[in-house]
Amino acid sequence: MKPIAVIGAGIAGLTAALELKKRGLPTLVFEAGKSIGGMASSFKDADGFSYDFGAHFVSNRLANALGAGGICRTVKHYGEAVHLRGKSYSYPFGLMLSPRFAPPAIAERTRDRKVVSAADWFTKKYGQTLAEEVAIPLAEAWSGAAAEELSPAIGQKFGPRILKSLYLNAAALVTGRAVCNGYSHEMPESADVYHVYPEGGMAKLLEPIANEVRDVVRLESPVEKILVEDEQVKAVRVKGETIEVSAAISTAPVHILPKLVSGTTALEPMAAFRYRPMIFVNLRFMGRGLLPDTVMWVPDRAQPFFRLTETPISMPWLAPDGKTLITFDIGCEVGDTYWTMNDETLAQTCLDGICEMYPKLRRAFISPGGVIRTPISYPVYLMKYEEQRQRFANSTGVDGLYSIGRNGEFAHSLMEDVYWRTIRRMGDVADYVGGVPEDLPFAAEIQRMMKPSEDERVRAA
Structure with missing residues (x-):
């Protein structure tokens, strides 16, 4: 059998490779970087x-599913708050009550409100006041688009009822x-599913x-x-070498995928899909518990x-005793004022902003802790390509x-959902290439025969 190409060695790519390996399917993982x-x-x-x-x-x-449960510490507390008009509310109950x-x-x-856009969805879900003062400003900040231009599918990002x-x-x-x-x-x-953090x-x-x-x-x-030939994947080209494959599994952002695929126009509409660039600014302070809770949402458009x-409120070991670290999330566009601002000015801007909310923090400030810029962060669910997104x-x-x-899925998925969705999707891949079901009699023997020998692996490498 020709190998299955997996493009990218992040959590999705590695999960896909291991699941296919368990099914006895030959796989090659291609990673552009120097590490996985x-x-x-x-x-x-x-x-x-x-x-x-990352998360x-x-x-x-x-x-536990990744085999890392034994090296993880239990997180004892996690909470969220919203800062609004100089006051903090716990989320969600402080706001809702x-x-x-x-x-x-x-x-x-x-009310019988017709839900067409994200603005309609937030209003129906939370009421007009909470939607206009909290939910919509936050959604627009991390998407970079007006709520009226966003699909109501954006509501999938939000938590349970x-x-x-x-x-x-209570649990x-x-x-x-x-x-x-x-x-x-x-x-x-x-109650049995809780936050942990890996040692190291x-x-x-x-x-x-x-x-x-x-x-x-x-x-x-x-x-x-x-x-691609006749709307079917045939091979991948890596560093000038053409490798025949039975299937290809991509973790690349969907707007980049059309540039990778040759021989079809099926993916051209995805080139218009947008991701929100983000800047993460870290500042170090004396003290601990400077915010009302681990995460604080700030719908103030002036910030x-x-x-x-x-x-460190949730995971105190991430900072030295008596000190803490606060991360500031800034939504932006590549090349705009914030994106091109130097790290020192960004740090000062964030410090000035948080000190408007909590003036005493200026005396507690130690130093900047670094800036991370990423051009691809949150997928933006614009209405104009919602039909194509669903397809x-x-x-x-x-x-x-x-x-x-x-x-790769253009989804608001956190790490655990990425894992389970990938596991399920590999069942579709196995069906497509003709894999061996694990519950088939003598499946282990069949899978062993399907695996390449050590000499074959060396020659392939």
């Missing part, structure tokens, strides 16, 4: 502050663990799964083209940032071509 892991990377500076590039929050269920927001939300339930949130919050108090609340849409959340940083999370497939990963091997995260969610339109992962 994608956005799941981390480092610790000389002063003892730890930084992650800080991982569930114990995902860690406020006399200012509760009556409009209740009244909205009785109020009663479910009440149950999960967190009883168990003394940070129970996951709205972090997975693919699997049920319960996020990069350690993928080590067990990476070790399982390391022999099929080719680093510094960017895929130049995915070759450059829309979210603040003080991770793409079901199929790429090319036989043997699959797109997975957060960027």
